[in-house]
Amino acid sequence: MLKRLWLCTAWALVQVLSVTPAQAQQGFSFVALGDLPYGSPDKAYGPYRTLIDRINTLNSDFSIHVGDFKSGSTLCSDEEFAHQLAHFQRFKGAVVYTPGDNEWTDCHRANNGPYDPLERLAALRQRFYTPGRSLGQQPLALQNQSDVMPAHGRYVENQRWMHQGTLFATLHMVGSNNNFETRDPVAVQEFFQRDAANVAWIEATFEQAHQRQASALVLVFQADVFETRSAWEDFPPWSGFRKSMANTLLPLARRWGKPVLVVHGDSHQFKIDQPFQLDKKPLTNVTRLIVPGASDVRAVKVTVQGAAFSFEMVTPAP
Template sequence: MRLSLLPLLLLFAAPAPAAGEPLRFAAFGDMPYCNRGTPCEAEVTRVEQLTEAINAARPAFSIFLGDTKAGGEACSDAIILDRTAAWFNRIRGALVYTPGDNEWTDCWQPRAGGFDPAERLALLRARFFSAPVSLGQAPMPLRRQSDLDPAFRVYPENVRWQRDGITFLTLHVPGSDNNRPQDGRPGTPPGAAREYPARNAANLAWLRQGFAAASSAGSRAIVVAMQADMYYRDRCGRGTVAGHVDTRNALAAAARDFGRPVLLLHGDSHFWLRDKPVPEAPNLTRVMVPGDGDTRAVVVTIDLEAAEPYRFELIGLADRPAPPGCS
């Protein structure tokens, strides 16, 4: 059974900023992680407490940046569908979700139950991405790539929306090198040789279309949300990045040409980070949200009238913050 939707009148029930007030929304990801010997009930409770903190902050909407489970947990229906749906439904406003690697790409691994990644992804799409609205108790309308582009009908998880002169878009770019085949070496997920190039092409098209739509609408800023830490190798000097090169290059070029503020939000490496990862596109700001035991969300305030358009506030449980690192 997919998530139930509230009546149509709730589509516009999410709190909106008053005229002239900056836009505030929440971003979080990579939780609950239950593979470290800690009882999973405790980790789920931490996430449920975070949803209450998000609700108390009253953001215009929230974005979950993928990985609804740890890599060592089974990719069972009970975990990737039912458990996720239960706490997603605790968000009183609108919730937008973009998938990570742990809930489908890595499910073929024995530690995750040996599932077929393509079959798991099909279940996620049917459960969470089948309606023209977001998740959460007060869904908001979304434009899905599957509805707008006949060439990419199987990618409903890629969405776009506008709020207060800002264009938002999600790209289905997960960790584990974006599910790119590892040239026949051990570690290549089943079906990746077919799945990766098709989804990569869809992502690149959706990115181009999103920036074109933003320019056509006169948007003053763009926010791009995905799961993967595409710049891990830049920071840590190791790791596979070939599956992210196309997206990195396309985002850098699009941001440079757009010329106005662009904010990239992602998770994947599990600690708070803010920087400007692309020297040739100084208008591109990157924020990585915490996760994996650091059960906090980032409340983003965008004030396009200010000299510095972004403000960030971490909310939630700060008792186990993850240190910056390359583990």
């Protein structure tokens, strides 16, 4: 079952009205999902597989999983990783995956193993990423930051690809304040290195959008970046997203001016809005999609027409 929702910025609407009839027919769609499956295999895997089977009937160009392929209270085991890799290979088309905090940052918890988070991160990179291509039965060709930026050679999970005039990029930004855990020097060191890689990837992605004259930009990550907002600032000094979002992504989005769609999970509640501000002024060209997840086993089909986005809920067949 699909439930259609619409959201276009004023700029996006102008773009749609100004394209030729031939260009207007060149729309495409992708499916966004995340924070799935949550729970024990006997309860969570069946509904998740049914959702994937439903996605396989939609003929979308590709799917994007925004991270958290397990809940925060289940094991971070090799067996769990193998099950989730098999789930990604259940997609008949391509699926691009960006990590969530439940897969590595939070694996130190007793009910997760416990495991060493950095060891789990290394395992994710080794098992779920092949430079130059996505997951799924029909992989998508893409770029990895590890290949195009030697200074950030470990970040194979930061990916980028162009599709019918729209530029897509994943960013390794996760919940739990992006692993900016000041009580743990190892976590802090990991955060600063990854944060620098994300900033470089954001800057390079906007530069590529300029060079390739992209009509729109889609940026995908796991974290709800407002989790540490204060009454005075969206990204206070203790936020793990201050440099990547407040100092980099949002200023570049305003300067670029064309539509930007930010897709993330973490909050588990479906939402489409325009919550971002810069210098106390709303950024009307930046739209946010939060995918459902956890107990809400649904996905979102996003249709891109020119430079406008429309949205449909994807529900597993009964």
